[in-house]
Amino acid sequence: MLSKKLEKVLNKQIEKEGYAAQLYLAMASWSEAQGYEGISNWFYEQHKEEVEHMLKFIKYMNERGSHATVPKIDQPPKDFAGVKKVFEASLEHEQMVTRSINEIVGISLEEKDFTTHNWIQWFVDEQLEEESSVQNILDKLNLIGDGNLYMFDRDIMSMRAEGEE
Numbered sequence: 001m002l003s004k005k006l007e008k009v010l011n012k013q014i015e016k017e018g019y020a021a022q023l024y025l026a027m028a029s030w031s032e033a034q035g036y037e038g039i040s041n042w043f044y045e046q047h048k049e050e051v052e053h054m055l056k057f058i059k060y061m062n063e064r065g066s067h068a069t070v071p072k073i074d075q076p077p078k079d080f081a082g083v084k085k086v087f088e089a090s091l092e093h094e095q096m097v098t099r100s101i102n103e104i105v106g107i108s109l110e111e112k113d114f115t116t117h118n119w120i121q122w123f124v125d126e127q128l129e130e131e132s133s134v135q136n137i138l139d140k141l142n143l144i145g146d147g148n149l150y151m152f153d154r155d156i157m158s159m160r161a162e163g164e165e
């Protein structure tokens with residue numbers, strides 16, 4: 001059985017993964033409306049991953065004899081100030097999620113729930129990967145400066161494929 005404290009933070013994490021999914025969907029829609037096909041594909045893929053994350057938490061809680069709450073999710077922003085800004089917002093969001101996952105790691109140790117501690121490690125690795133892939137994109141965008149985003153929009157398609165396991 002999950003402790004009440006863990007149940008609470010895991011439920012909260014379902015909401016955070018759900019918000020991440022919505023945020024990436026908003027970013028995908030924004031990029032698509034701007035005509036960036038590669039960038040929007042990248043964000044649509046992120047959206048799918050975040051939905052998967054949300055499902056992982058729901059299924060884990062239920063597997064542990066709990067009953068996960070499907071949350072109400074806030075509306076993400078509709079507009080973004082530019083391609084660089086959209087990736088900066090995405091990095092900031094991933095960093096917030098990493099802090100949140102780390103907090104769950106800490107609580108699972110406090111509660112001596114080694115099953116959850118072991119299970120959540122997948123997310124520890126996943127956050128490292130997600131932060132570094134967004135950071136790589138931002139590094140490329142910094143190199144380009146105000147240069148050609150048309151090429152970048154094509155390059156990001158292959159960056160995704162490389163990053164995938």
Ligand SMILES: [Fe+2]
Nearest residue numbers: 017020050053
């Ligand atoms: Fe996630």
Ligand SMILES: [Fe+2]
Nearest residue numbers: 020094097130
């Ligand atoms: Fe993420």
